[in-house]
Amino acid sequence: MVPITTLHYLVVAAALFVLGVIGVLTRRNVVIVLMSIELILNAVNLNLVAFSRMWGNLHGQVFAIFIVVDAAAEVAVGLGILIAFFRNKDTINVDEIDLLKW
Amino acid sequence: MNPMMHTVAPMTMMSPGMAPVATPFFFYMLAGLAIAGGVLVIMLRNAVHSALSLIVTLLAVTGLYLMLYAPFVAAVQIFVYAGGIMLLFLFVIMLVNIDRAAKDRRFNRMWPIGLAAGCGLFALFVSAFVKGRALFPDRMMAMSESSNTQQIADLLYGNVDRMGQYRMGPYTFAFEIASLLLLVAILGAVIMTKKKI
Amino acid sequence: MPNFITSYFGSTLTPGAAGNQFWALVYVFVIFTGVSVAVMAMNWLERKALAHFQIRLGPMRVGPHGLLQPIADAIKLALKEDIIPSEADQFIFWVAPLIGLLAAFTVYTVIPFGPSEAVSDMNIGILFMLGVSSIGVLGIVVAGWASNSHYPLIGALRSSAQMVSYEVAMGLAVVSAVLMTSMNEKGTGTLSMIGIVQAQQQQGIWFIFKFFPLGFIAFAIFAIAMIAETNRAPFDMAEAESELTAGYHTEYSGLRWSLFMLAEYAAMIAVSSIAITVWLGGWMRPFPNLLRAPAWGFIFSLFPGLTFAGLAAIAVIGTIRMPSHSFFKVQRMGLAGFAAVLGLIAFLLLVLAVAGRSPDASVAARFNAGIGYVYWFVLKIAVFMYLFIWYRATWPRYRFDQLMRVGWKVLLPISLGVLILTAIAGVVVS
DSSP states (O other): OOOOHHHHHHHHHHHHHHHHHHHHHHOOOOOHHHHHHHHHHHHHHHHHHHHHHTSSSSHHHHHHHHHHHHHHHHHHHHHHHHHHHHHHHHOOOOOOOGTTTT | OOOOOOOOOOOOOOOTOOOOOOOOOOOHHHHHHHHHHHHHHOOOOHHHHHHHHHHHHHHHHHHHHHTOOOHHHHHHIIIIIIIHHHHHHHHHHHHHHOOOHHOOOOOOHHHHHHHHHHHHHHHHHHHHHHHHGGGGGGSSSSOOOTTTTHHHHHHHHHHHHHHHHHHHHHTHHHHHHHHHHHHHHHHHHHHHHHHOO | OOOOHTTTTOOOOHHHHTTTTHHHHHHHHHHHHHHHHHEEEEEHHHHHHHHTTTTTTTOEEEEGGGGHHHHHHHHHHHHHHOOTTTTSSSSHHHHHHHHHHHHHHGGGSSOOSSSSSSSSTTTTTTHHHHHHHHHHHHHHHHHHTTTTHHHHHHHHHHHHHHHHHHHHHHHHHHHHHHHHHTTTOOOOOOOSSHHHHHHHHHHHHHHTTTTHHHHHHHHHHHHHHHHHHTTOOOOGGGEEEEHTTTTGGOOTTTTTHHHHHHHHHHHHHHHHHHHHHSSTTTTTOOOOOSSSHHHHHHHHTHHHHHHHHHHHHHHHHHHHOOOOOOHHHHHHHHHHHHHHHHHHHHHHHHHHHHTTTTOSHHHHHHHHHHHHHHHHHHHHHHHHHHHEEEHHHHHOOHHHHHHHHHHIIHHHHHHHHHHHHHHHHHHOOO
């Protein structure tokens, strides 16, 4: 069996990233779009931690902590916006969130 | 920016039997679980099912962090992501889940283009990895678990200790800004969801 | 004997740290069995103690003094009809108790019953325990949602909001105690559970008494928060029968409901063991520094045997006092047999305590020390379990808004204050 190298983790991270991108681009439910964004952030975290392991220092892990903090803040505000919008328009389809279209 | 290597206190002797067991098995199991969970997140119709498979993905990624000798990041992931953010998602899904959404189409009309863009992106990543293999010849392919025992001991035992040193060292300002960011996010979420501002 | 079994003998590490998977699995199996038996015993104790608090007798029929009641309950629940609401989400309905159960049982991998009697000693032990118990909240939310009914949904949302609120206070109280572990000459603390107890051992003081009253206030905050965390009285709004017809587990019947109860009792034991490890000195016997002479060590090592002897004596008295009617013959024999078993265990423990009284590396001494550690830890857990039952019998229920007010407006500022004062005290003292 091939020993597990950094490349294996990078490929897994890339796959998660691409799945998140496809979710953001194709799904109509806003909550699932936000969950796909969480997938993207997790892929980036995995990438950072894999490189931190490769280089042997902890800069990657500290950056990963920052990204987790940032994701928490973004999810809170994003879901707040979603709830506020849902109160006004009673829909959670991305296609129907078009109040600013001319 | 040059990564500043700070000297740390001398580490204790690494205990025997620390080498992880059956590493390829656990890696492929966790990686498969993570990717399967990711596929289910974007494919399932019911949003609660999607949230549960995202929890599975997050826990699998936690396992991958533990394999990468990052116990603190793994603990923060469980605490914040699986225990906090996903709870928030579940609450909001319960608040806004209307029956009409269950009968709607899952994907929007541009889904072939989205899928093609995703595949193109993945091809780009893979080509970058294949081409970039030559950049780190001895490190990229040589992440064997017992190659550098002192490095492993540094990374694992005293991980939290060293994270604390980084937090007080090069990243002090960043951590303070992160706490301000969280404060702003709390305020924003409260104001966004108030019925009368 | 194969090498993978004998290579662990004589080691002073936990099986996880020594890399020995066989003994780690044995420890996991022992812990799982022990927790299941403890949950059944806790069920019996709760019914008997609540009854005696309310001046009645509780279960008396099923075994002698109702000792076999939990087994009867378990058989009844297993044989009950498994009702699933037709509109419920089938998969999530099935998976929700499992999430809670997994979260409640996973924390037992890091609980130290002794300096090497833990499954593994993660160096983020306390963080792991708090994090995994926050996953249990997800099981409750999903259970309430999957039931597709009003009362469970409201109960689940209330219960999860309450658990999340009190997790913050719990975390801060634990942080102030972890801060105390770093007040040694090296200046570094530890998050590992075994490390925290060893820090208490090294500093010569249980953290509940350190910087009095700061350690005590932190312990009190954690004690209050852990009751709210496990949805026990007086914080059991979400599952009280007079309020919400049993809350998030209304629609669950039979074996599924018993999984929820198992998860709740296991979570109670888990959070009690966090409190014991962090503040009450874990596996250390009482007065480890005040009464340091080896004679005191010998006296305290007799306690396991004496406890079982006391229990055997109570069983014998119960046998003697049982009415001598032919209806009670089987119960008398059962109780006498139980007394005999307890007496035998007491005798074995006393023999072991006498044989291993000198602290050398002989097998008897090491077994004696190990049993001593486990005994004191389990005794402290038993005290906490009795306190849980006492609170349930004594205090009225908090209303939900009062509950949230206590969590956010009372406990959180106090725990922040304790943290800051502990830090200042640590700097001043050093």
